[in-house]
Amino acid sequence: MQGILVAITTAIFFIFYSVSIPIRTKTNWDEEKEEKLNSFISAVMQCRDSAGMFISLVKDGEVAFTSGYGFRDMENQLPVTADTRFNIGSLSKAFTTALAADAISKSQNVTWDTPLKDILGDMFHLQDDFRTEEASIRDMFSHKLGMPSYWGLSTAGLDMSRREIVMDRMEHFPVRYPFRRQYLYSNYLYVIGSFATQALIGQPWEDHIKSAIFQPLGMANSRVSLDMTGNQWHNSSYSYTYVDGRKYSVNPELDQKPFLDEIAPAAGVFSTANDMAKWMIFQLNEGRNTEGDSLIPALTETHKASTVMGRESPRVQKPAFPVDDMRLTYAMGWRNGMYRGYEKLQHTGAYSSFECHLRLLPDMEIGALACVNSPGDYRGTRSTTLATAFGLDLLLDEDPWLNETTGCTYPDPWARQTPPTPVSFPVRQLQRSTRDLQEYAGTYSHEAFGEFIVTYHAENETLTYRFGILLNGELKPAEIVDDFYMTLGHPLTYRMAFFPEYPEGYPIYFGTSEEGDVVSVTVPYFESSFPPTFNKL
Secondary structure, three states, rough: OOEEEEOOOOHHHHHHHEEOOOOOOOOOHHHHHHHHHHHHHHHHHHHOOOOOOEEEEEOOOEEEEEEEEEEEOOOEEEEEEOOOOEEEHHHHHHHHHHHHHHHHHHHOOOOOOEEEEHHHHOOOOOOHHHHHOOOOOHHHOOOOOOOOHHHHHHHHHOOOOHHHHHHHHHOOOOOOOOOOOOOOOOOOOHHHHHHHHHHHHOHHHHHHHHHHHHHHHHOOEEEEEEHHHHHHHHHOOOOEEEEEEOEEEEOOHHHHHHHHHHOOHHOOEOOOHHHHHHHHHHHHHHOOOOOOOEOOOOOHHHHOEEEEEOOOOOOOOOOOOOEEEEEEEEEEOOOEEEEEEEEEEEEEEOOOOEEEEEEEEEEOOOEEEEEEOOOOOHHHHHHHHHHHHHHHHOOOOOOOOOOOOOOHHHHOOOOOOOOOOOOOOOOOOOOOOOOOOHHOEEEEOOOOOOOEEEEEEOOOOOOEEEEOEEEEEEEOOOOOOEEEEEEOOOOHHHHHOOOOOOOOOOOEEEEOOOOOOEEEEEOOOOOOOOOOEEEOO
């Protein structure tokens, strides 16, 4: 399937529409609401180019509605159902914090605020003495370390075990802000926190999530990335990137999976609409199963606000919008906010071209989740945001503030429609005359991240690079000397479509000594806000 381009037809959004309702509930759900939701989702999928979607709604401890729409496999026209697995991206973080709650519930000597060094030992070090001595599981899971995301870096696959990342390399990861000064989101903090949890419970993350969550809750179709080998894709969705404004390209899920395995505690869960309904009910029940037994007593601590966040864009708030829908703070694997005056727990998730949005209104015992498998840009994010808002309104017996028209124009007519802010890279000044390409060849090293290797090919006078397990491509000379454009080779080529402002590739900069020799390379793809520099060996 990899590399196949599939032409879009408007019919794809309507050919397959399958519904799965695992339990006939006593909620306020009825056929009229189902029809409204189905019509809304069909319209949004069509105008926002989503190939497949699932949705899950719960209320009062019961499943109200689950359904799949569109295709999980476009080549073979296989539909999404409520039992189709999608990767749920950063919704995985709440599973990881629940596992920490389980470990802490069973520990007599450890709390959320116990220093990590007391758990991991004297060989554990962070970027400075203050962080090393004081940083806790809570600090990791509420993003207080002051360390950038390094999302691009993680897509390469560092070819390191989690132990090596945490115990050997993390102290060398550059930080941007002082400790506990500012919220700064990073998947690697969940690798650290989960490693501490593993030390407490004595089980790897992959085994712990099965024994503490999947099995007790009956989430029989859920998997972790390490389990997602070829035969597990028979009832799983591929994700698709919308390219050239007219086609879907299937993403190479199996080939790129090694980087997901590496950061699995942050983004490695694959689940279904039906299974995620059970998960939402468990969260709304504050760690109790449907029989009322407490499985994870410390779970509610993960819901408590810990860090102030920045403003969203667009900011959905009265009087400009018909409702208030805000995020305010970050807890542990959850964002805290308000929706229509009700307290809200929510989180989004993205991996490959999968996008998910989960919202809980605990006081009303209501939850809504939507996931899409395309198109790989902000339209997928908005599709899931709008679908969950529409679902919440129906569960609240409110007239939805969105309709089939505004679901496609959002944030218009309430706010000006603007695309996301492009990634900003440093502006370079014109330098001295050109140099031979072979001068750039060599191995460049970073104490935390490893080796970035540049190779000169005399036969066609080109430069290529490779880094980690997956990252490779060509370096194309830019207009300015020592600046290049970095293309992405298989299996990450699809990510080029995420940044249309750079059609030639991502900017990359070589640095020189006073004598004019090439001595370093700076790679904004790894972290655009704080690009790391590798020094030539």
